[in-house]
Amino acid sequence: MPEITKSYEPREVERKWYAAWLDAGAFAGRPAAGREAYSIVIPPPNVTGVLTMGHVLNNTIQDILIRRARLEGRSALWIPGTDHAGIATQAVVERELRGLKKTRHHFGREKFIERVWEWRSEKGGIILEQLRRLGASCDWDRTQFTMDAAYSRAVLAAFTELFRRGHVYRGKRMVNWCPASMTALSDEEVIMKPQSGTLYRVRYEFADAAGQFVQVVTTRPETIPGDVAIAVHPDDPRYSGLVGRSVWRPLNRAEIPVIADSAVDPKFGTGALKITPAHDRADYEIGVRHGLPVVDILNADATLNELAGPELSGMERFAARKRAVELLTASGALAGEEAYQHNVGFSERSDVPIEPRLTWQWWLRYPRVEEAKAAVRDGLIRFHPARWTKVYLHWLENIQDWCISRQLWWGHRIPVWYRKGIDRDSLSEADLADPSKLHVSAEGPPNPDNWVQEDDVLDTWASSWLWPFATMGWPDAGAMSKAGFDYFYPTSTLVTAPDIIFFWVARMIMAGLEFVRPGEPPARRIPFRDVYFTGIIRDTRGRKMSKSLGNSPDPLDLIESYGADGLRFGIVSIAPQGLDIRFSEERIDGGRNFCNKLWNACRFRQMSGPSGDNSSPGAILARIDPTKFDADDHAILERLLATTREVERCLREFEFSAASQALYGFFWNDFCDWYVEVSKAKLQAEDTRATCLALQDLVLRQALLLLHPFIPFITEELWSQLGYAGTGRGFIADTRIEDASGLAAALVALGADPDPRQAASVERMKLFVSQARALKAERGVASRRDVRFLVKADDAAWATLEANLPKLLRMAGAAEIARRDDIGGMSAAVTPLGTLGLDLAAQADAGAERLRLGKELEALSGHIAGTEARLANKAFVSKAPAAVLEGARRQLAEQLAKRAELERLLKSLG
């Protein structure tokens, strides 16, 4: 066996093991009879994406779940893939074309799409390579892309089916229009941002009474040419006589009526509202009610068109706003302006203000809304943390139809064909069902020459909402069977961020319920059983990480400096459940340091002596002789069982950082700082040596198993180096982890089950040792190992000390610990194993000693006063539970004894 090197060098180890895992097909997820299935579908990153800290957290957690499932003997499948990300990807390629001074229209639809595919094969999907660096154990042979042929068939089949079931319709409605990408967006893709703008007060002159005006306020004076009316509230006394008269529109001058509509808020502004149906949702509604015309003054790119009139036509919308203000000022129509804070909707992707725009679009009435609500409300699907349930339900309760068409080229072209020569915009909803006018199918019409296909593509989310089952071959029976659909669906856990709960999570639930296993109970149709929402990674100042802020470190750089395992352990251990994460690079130090600690503990084990047979738990147990156990052996086994149990609980409850902290504390404090240190004495004695080494092997083996899902590379390496792999393929992942009860049972069978009383005595020894060290530090002899301690102990305490003497001498750094009936006049402390004095030739500084003991006495007296007060309180004595009362009494007795001893020590100092 090669010698373990002095410090852990991740780079080579990571490369070696990842290649070995891939070679062996260790990540392949296959149905296995008699074994439970565990499956996860990755939230597909954009094909344009690169690895961010968010991905690191999210995918580390998925990998933890998957690797743990494998250790538990389940057949685990993690399906990776990427999302074609319509707008984002098209934008990337168009940006490249702009560099060549071209637009997508120079190429035409077909050629442009070819270009996108070229881009994708050259530069797309880098992120999947980066996930491998992180150690993600995805089944790469199953990598999916939402534009793959098979996946596309699923998307078209779903659309066709929804159309057939009457959930899809075409309608001319107000949509969120993104003038940058020139497409409609869904409501979810619009972000409201507070903006400081100006509220303009504009006068409209009465057509029948020159010199008389009605005033309105507006933030968008450039839309005035689109005004078709002025509206007031019907009950507004100020305007009671005005309804029915008409006013002059001050830009692109024309006569427009004054109408009454109760949607107008008389308390806002002047109480009179300009009605611009083409460019405002509320105005549109009012326009419809009153049969008003729609005057659309904007082009698709939000420049103004000829309907805006000669002065504004052709201008960009914000330039037009300035110009409109100038024109209004010049004509005297501008009555005032004031600064105004208001919210404006921005395109999530392009970050420009959206325009409400009246266009023909395809809409989806969400299917299975009630079932989707029930599935989560009734716990068929469990959200972690549970509070997201309410957010989810609230959205579903107020759900609006989904605009699923996009005026893009990159995406799934909507599988609808119009009969040639037909005016598609004159089709009624009833006409949509007429096969002589409209053809809807995945494969297209039989006689394509007579038909024209819809130009629009589907919203990207209208493909990714099928992800949990379209990645498993749906709807093709043969492909589903090959993918193990029956075995792996529904998936086990979805790990994602809460910001896509509407975009993706809710929609996947509805899609699963609608499309999968029709007629079967919801539990069989839902796409996943648990949803774990990670926090959002923020910088030290609490800002979301983003490219534009430049506050997002490159995870690959972090992997270079800290190792993938260090990064994984670090990020998981600082990610509290349910809260956002404040990231700073130094926090990853802890993960790296822990890996180094683990490495060196294993190195120490290797240097301590040849390992015996480590190839199976049975072989290790066979090397343990419980009759040689001392208190420390009991304690470490007890802690091992408790930690195993705690990790099981944490993973069951999705408390990943708590799990990592439990492992950290156990390994660093219980094992390294105490057990390994006392081992150094135990290994000196032939009598205890073999059992001590075997116990170390047992602990390390279990620790590596528990840690492997978190830090797979280093654990795999150490597993192999310490001989746990045995013969055969021997990956950790091929091992069945022993659960706490199994491990406990094995120890019981051996007669090696830990005795809690022995374990408790170790806690007393730890306090004894730290007091001894403190006395030495205080006297400036911390590094001397030849000092003598005197201890005044009762027989039981002395028996404990005597039985563990060699270890205690080593831990305290002393040459001798001797029993004395009287400790006084020296540096001393009261410990659970008696009063401890440091016997030095030099006189103790009595003043300093008195000060220290006095401080301790003072604190103790405070405690005593509190306890006495409680016990003197009749209400406490009569109402507190017996156990609490008993505890308080015992505590008081101990405190009093300790006080007496401290006082005696003080007195002895003169």
Added chain:
RNA sequence: GGACGCCUAGCUCAGUUGGUUAGAGCACCUCGUUUACACCGAGGGGGUCGGGGGUUCGAGUCCCUCGGCGUCCACCA
């Protein structure tokens, strides 16, 4: 406007169903090359739990209220 979350040591967070005058990691101070590890070891200082009120024998832990930070939803021109 509505909902949710958070406010505990300098920083980031734990504190299970209320029960010793609160813990961890990092940072800080002192000491230390003892045969795994300075990506280390030992020792130490440092919070009264955002403010106020209430319930209770007892509250960081339950209730009310005020304040601050954050997120989501809705959005009046």
